[in-house]
Amino acid sequence: MRFALVGNPSVGKSLIFNQLTGLGVEVSNYPGTTVELQRGNTCFQREMIELVDLPGVYSLDGESEEEALVREFLGQREIDAVIVVTNVTRLERNLYLLLQVAEYGLPMVVVLNMVDEAVKQGLEIDTNPLRDLLGVDVILAAAAQGKNIDQIIPAALAATRPATVEIPYDHHIEAAVRSLGKIFGADRVESIQALQGIGDNPELLEAARAIADEIESRHRMTAAQIIAANRHNFAHQIADLMLKEDVMLPRSDLDGFLTRAFPGIPILLGVLVGMLLLVFALGTFLEEMIVELFDVFALEPFHMLGLPPLIDVVGASILLALQAGFGIAFPYVLLFYIFISILEDSGYMTRAAFLADNAMHRLGMHGGAVIPLTLAFGCNVPAIMSVRLLHSRRERIIGSFLATMVPCSARTVVIAGIVAAFVGIGAAFSVYAIVFVLILITGLFLSRVTPGERFGMIMEMVPLRRPDPRLVLKKAWSRLSEFLFIAMPLLLAGSVVLGLLEFFGIMTLFEQIVEPYTMALLGLPGYSATALIFGILRKEMAFETLAILAGTADLGSVLSSLQLYIFAIVTVLFVPCLATITVLLREVGARITLAITAYTVALGLFVGALLFHLLG
Numbered sequence: 001m002r003f004a005l006v007g008n009p010s011v012g013k014s015l016i017f018n019q020l021t022g023l024g025v026e027v028s029n030y031p032g033t034t035v036e037l038q039r040g041n042t043c044f045q046r047e048m049i050e051l052v053d054l055p056g057v058y059s060l061d062g063e064s065e066e067e068a069l070v071r072e073f074l075g076q077r078e079i080d081a082v083i084v085v086t087n088v089t090r091l092e093r094n095l096y097l098l099l100q101v102a103e104y105g106l107p108m109v110v111v112l113n114m115v116d117e118a119v120k121q122g123l124e125i126d127t128n129p130l131r132d133l134l135g136v137d138v139i140l141a142a143a144a145q146g147k148n149i150d151q152i153i154p155a156a157l158a159a160t161r162p163a164t165v166e167i168p169y170d171h172h173i174e175a176a177v178r179s180l181g182k183i184f185g186a187d188r189v190e191s192i193q194a195l196q197g198i199g200d201n202p203e204l205l206e207a208a209r210a211i212a213d214e215i216e217s218r219h220r221m222t223a224a225q226i227i228a229a230n231r232h233n234f235a236h237q238i239a240d241l242m243l244k245e246d247v248m249l250p251r252s253d254l255d256g257f258l259t260r261a262f263p264g265i266p267i268l269l270g271v272l273v274g275m276l277l278l279v280f281a282l283g284t285f286l287e288e289m290i291v292e293l294f295d296v297f298a299l300e301p302f303h304m305l306g307l308p309p310l311i312d313v314v315g316a317s318i319l320l321a322l323q324a325g326f327g328i329a330f331p332y333v334l335l336f337y338i339f340i341s342i343l344e345d346s347g348y349m350t351r352a353a354f355l356a357d358n359a360m361h362r363l364g365m366h367g368g369a370v371i372p373l374t375l376a377f378g379c380n381v382p383a384i385m386s387v388r389l390l391h392s393r394r395e396r397i398i399g400s401f402l403a404t405m406v407p408c409s410a411r412t413v414v415i416a417g418i419v420a421a422f423v424g425i426g427a428a429f430s431v432y433a434i435v436f437v438l439i440l441i442t443g444l445f446l447s448r449v450t451p452g453e454r455f456g457m458i459m460e461m462v463p464l465r466r467p468d469p470r471l472v473l474k475k476a477w478s479r480l481s482e483f484l485f486i487a488m489p490l491l492l493a494g495s496v497v498l499g500l501l502e503f504f505g506i507m508t509l510f511e512q513i514v515e516p517y518t519m520a521l522l523g524l525p526g527y528s529a530t531a532l533i534f535g536i537l538r539k540e541m542a543f544e545t546l547a548i549l550a551g552t553a554d555l556g557s558v559l560s561s562l563q564l565y566i567f568a569i570v571t572v573l574f575v576p577c578l579a580t581i582t583v584l585l586r587e588v589g590a591r592i593t594l595a596i597t598a599y600t601v602a603l604g605l606f607v608g609a610l611l612f613h614l615l616g
Contacts, residue, residue, distance in 0.1 A: 002050045002078070003156045006070060006101055007085035008094055009056030010350075012113045012143040014038070015471070016085060017053040018478065019149050037069075044153045052079070058093070060100045061196060061228065065393065071198070074104045075189070081107040081156040088112040088125055088140075089463075091242060095235035099167055103189050107159040108136045111152060116142040117463060124244035133238065134163045144468060169230045173223065176211045180204065196224040254464060258351040268355050271348070272374045275339045283379070286331035294323040310503060317499030320537070321492045327538075330480075336382035337476035340371065345467035345475075369399050376406035380580045383408075384587055398446045400588050404576045404596055405439050407432060410539035411572045417543050418568045422556040431569055438573070438603065495537055495578070507533070521605065522566055523612045525559075535571050537578050542571045562615055566608045573604035 007013040021040025038053040054073060055066040074082070084101055086094035091112075102108060110130060118125060127138040137155040141148040169177070173195065180191040184204045193199050194208035195215075212223035219226060258264050298319050303312065343349045349371070356370035369390055376383035383403040387396045407415065420428035501507055507530050515526025522528075528546060535542025546567065550558045559567070575597050576584070584593040 001047065001080045001157070002052065003081050003083055003153075004052045004054055004073065004079045005083045005085060006054050006074075006097070007056060008058055008087065008090075008097060011056070011085050011087040011094065013056060013085040014053055015143045016083075016111065016113070016141070016149060016152070017051060018474065019143065019146065020153065021051055042153065044157065047157075049153065049157075057097065059097055059228075061198070061224065071193075074101065074106065077104070077106065079106065081109060081159045083109050083111060083152060083156055085111045085113055087114050088118045089114055089121060089123065091125075092232075092235050092239040095238055096231055099165060099231055099235060102134055102163040102165040103167070103192070105162040105164070107156075107161060108134065108163040109152065109155045109159050110134070110136060110138045111141050112138060113141050113143050115140045115147070116145055117465075126242050126244060129238060129241040134165055135161060136163050144465075144471070167231060167234050170219075170226050172215050172218065173226060173230070176208070176215065176223070179211065180208060183207065192227060196227060258348070259354055261355070264351070264355050268352050268370075271343075271352070272370070275343075275374075278335070278339070283331035283335055286335075287327045290327045290330065291323055294319065294326075299323070313499045313503040314496055317495045318492055320499075321488075321495035334476060334480050336379070336386075337480055338472060340386065341472040341475045342467050343371075345465070345472060347464040369395065372399055372403045373406060376403040376408060377412075379410075380404055380406065380408045380576060381583050384580060384583045387587060394450050396588060397450055397592055398443065400584060400592065401446055401596055401599070402439055402443050404580060404584070404600065405435065405442065405573070407435055407572055408539070410577065413540040414535075414543045414568055414571050417540075418546075418555065418564050422564050423561045427561075427565055431565075431572060434569065434607065435572060438607070498534070498537060521612070522570065522608045523616055524563055524567055528563075528567055531567075532571060532574055535577070536575050536581075539571065539577050542567075562612070566611055569611065570604045570608040573600055573607060575601055575604075 005013050005017055017038060017040065020042050022042075037055075040051050040053075042049050042051060052073075054070050057064075057067050057070055060067055060071050060074075073079075082101055082104075084098050086098060088094075098110065112125060112127065115125070125140065127140065131138045136159060139148055139151050139155060141152075143149060169192075173192075176195055177188060177191040180186050180194060181188070184201070184207070186194065186201075186204055190199060190201075190204070191208070194201070194204050195212050197205070197209070197212075199205050199208075215223045215226065221229075258267060299316065302315055302319060305312075307315065340349075343352070352370060360369045369387075372383045372386045372390075380403060383406070384400055387399040387403065390396050390399050415428050415431050419431055501510075510533075511526035511530050514529045518524045518526055518529050527550070531542045531546040534545040546555065555564060575581070581593060581597065584596060588596075
């Protein structure tokens with residue numbers, strides 16, 4: 001059995017999905033698209049059931065990848081039932097999508113979620129009008145409290161009859177639907193979508209366009225506008241029948257502070273900076289503890305075993321990768337997802353995106369991008385993983401480029417340990433200034449050349465509420481497990497490859513080959529190139545490796561201030577660390593990952609060479 005969950009964004013659909021499936025969730029792209037689907041299994045009365053969490057959409061009329069995917073998924077009719085989740089406090093707007101789904105004539109269950117919020121607003125809901133209209137089971141639920149979630153699967157299993165709905169469209173629309181059905185054998189949904197310009201049958205679309213033009217000349221409205229207006233009117237009528245008391249959603253006084261430029265923007269900056277400082281401070285403390293534990297209880301005892309050199313190198317590489325992975329995952333990724341889950345569940349995330357929207361537009365993105373870019377200061381890995389919060393592939397590509405360039409805490413170690421310590425505090429701040437200017441230039445350039453349609457930001461301004469600690473931790477762990485099970489194996493493989501290259505002397509040979517070029521291009525000795533390569537595993541390892549290869553921790557005694565400055569800025573701009581690369585592969589694919597890697601390598605070498613020839 002296979003059931004699909006459909007609904008508007010921010011209606012609690014994914015929360016219900018997680019409650020029904022637990023943590024055994026598979027995330028994959030829908031074939032032929034970049035849109036992610038979550039699939040999970042649950043067992044009910046010894047029967048295995050697959051649940052598919054479709055992306056949140058407001059309607060099936062648009063041209064976004066998410067809307068096209070939901071249309072295609074429903075049109076294939078390869079599911080046993082549709083579970084439509086709605087926000088009962090926004091009933092009329094949610095009914096618009098519900099009516100579109102019902103037109104497919106699939107077995108269906110309706111979940112009217114957020115009943116607890118409706119009670120607070122004084123709303124009384126009568127489910128009978130909707131149940132009688134569609135002929136399906138309607139469940140009142142409060143996912144945040146787990147109320148009536150256990151009724152969903154039994155209701156879906158019992159849903160054998162297709163949903164029935166007759167939306168009273170304009171008589172010209174009805175006539176057009178009948179004509180298209182008789183001539184082309186199209187069903188009702190295909191005919192209505194063809195009148196809206198949606199579909200892949202050229203002949204049907206051409207005939208529908210001619211009829212739609214005639215309808216527009218009579219009504220002075222497009223056929224798509226008439227269809228949408230008819231649906232909205234019908235949804236309004238149903239909502240009036242279902243809501244016993246028509247109470248407007250009260251606007252919190254706090255919303256006035258959070259969504260105005262002042263004091264909203266200072267509050268937003270305070271929240272983001274505070275979150276960043278907490279992630280950075282707690283993450284650094286936990287990272288140092290994890291690294292030290294690995295050194296004392298894993299790496300040092302392993303080297304004392306006296307194993308053959310090759311086995312020693314491979315084993316040490318695996319332990320180093322585990323040290324790097326866990327040093328990132330728990331201190332930074334887990335903390336990030338705990339804080340981001342708190343912001344999401346409290347409702348503040350939508351207000352932050354609203355305030356940041358104008359600034360992010362200039363970089364080709366929307367307000368939601370402020371979160372990944374800010375948290376990249378702590379670690380690029382969770383920042384890249386959070387670009388999925390952005391709505392279009394175009395935004396995710398731009399966001400991935402820019403988040404990768406933001407100086408993370410490991411790069412801060414390089415800037416502080418090399419530039420601030422041996423060159424000066426002013427020089428260290430100048431590195432940040434150069435990087436921020438390059439990020440701004442890159443964002444402005446990408447916003448003009450990156451293909452893809454620009455979509456306006458439509459976001460549910462969900463009510464402010466107190467997050468449930470249990471749900472916050474569950475959501476954070478669910479997201480962390482994705483890093484552990486997807487990025488960690490690739491990180492292990494990459495570390496072993498680097499270890500083998502060093503063992504077989506390829507690194508030494510590499511130094512001898514590249515030294516003439518590094519000296520001519522950057523004014524750096526050949527061993528600096530080896531340090532840069534080790535920086536791919538972890539950025540601060542570039543600093544550590546440079547000190548080892550230079551034979552002293554007092555780098556100022558063997559390298560000039562200019563050499564140290566150039567090495568630091570190339571390291572900061574150079575290839576992102578291996579953990580970031582593996583997450584990029586997962587989030588945006590091999591082609592974009594290769595483009596980001598090539599761009600950062602070229603940018604780092606270009607800026608380093610420019611500084612050497614200008615200041616050398």
